[in-house]
Amino acid sequence: MASTTAWYKGMGRISHASAAVGPVGLRSFVALFQPASRPRYAQEGRPALSAAEGKSANRTKIPMPLIIFGALFVLGGMAAWYLSRPAPPPPGPVLTPEARAYVKHLKLSETEMKAHKSYLNQRVVEITGKITNTGDRALRLVEIYCVFYDPYGQVVLRERLPIIGRRGGGLKPGETKPFRLPFDELPESWNQGPPQLVIAQIIFEQ
Known part of the structure; x- marks a missing residue:
């Protein structure tokens, strides 16, 4: 019976305290016993942002003029590199019409390809033959x-x-002379076959 009386007295004190704090205080008191409210994204039915997404959303956007300036700077650097690069070597002289007409009078014969080791133990490929x-x-x-x-x-x-x-001594009419062309650095992708030989230039004696 004594415990029941004490319980009623306690409830009375809680009721008096609630009345003293008023409606606003009561809501605050009740909120202590309710779960924390969900984020606004969750209340609207959208998934909440992760920490990384939140940082990305808050990141300051790069101004458009700055982007344009950076692009122009890169293009200017590329143009400067292109204009300052070394010029390719000029092409060799081409056959003149007179020389092109005389090519039919030059005959290559007995062309062979040989390979041997040099005194530096390096492979040397030689193209030998005769020209008439x-x-x-x-x-x-x-x-x-x-x-x-x-x-x-x-x-x-x-x-x-x-x-x-x-x-x-040049090459006189009706004359035949041998030639030898050594190559000590050929690409690894070479097919190991003999090269194609094409007349590139002819200069006549005056």
């Missing part, structure tokens, strides 16, 4: 293109070399 001048004009210089290919028919090396020059 069947025309009626003396030649001071004859150059040829040596064109090497890979197994797929793509050019891997194109080298221009003289086979007749002043030191050898």
Whole structure:
């Protein structure tokens, strides 16, 4: 009976305290015993943002003028690099119409390809052969293109070399002379076949 009386007295004190704090205080008191309210995104039916997404959403956007300035700066740097790069080597002289008409009088024969080791134990590939001048004009210089290919028919090396020059006395009409062209650095993709030999330049004796 004593415990029942104490319980009623306690409830009376709670009721008096609630009346003293008023409606606003009562709501605050009741809120202590309710679960925390959900975020606004969850209340609206949308999933709440993660911490990373929240940081990304709050990140300051880059102004458009700054983006345009950066793009122009990059383009300007690329243009400066392109204009300041070293110029490619000028192409060699081409066959003149007169020389092109005389090519048919130059005959290459007995061309062979050999490989051997140099005194530095380096592989050297040699192209040897003979050239005959069947025309009626003396030649001071004859150059040829040596064109090497890979197994797929793509050019891997194109080298221009003289086979007749002043030191050898030129090439007179009806004369035949041997030539030798050594190569010590050929691409690994070379198909190991002989190169194509093409007349590149002819200079006539005056």
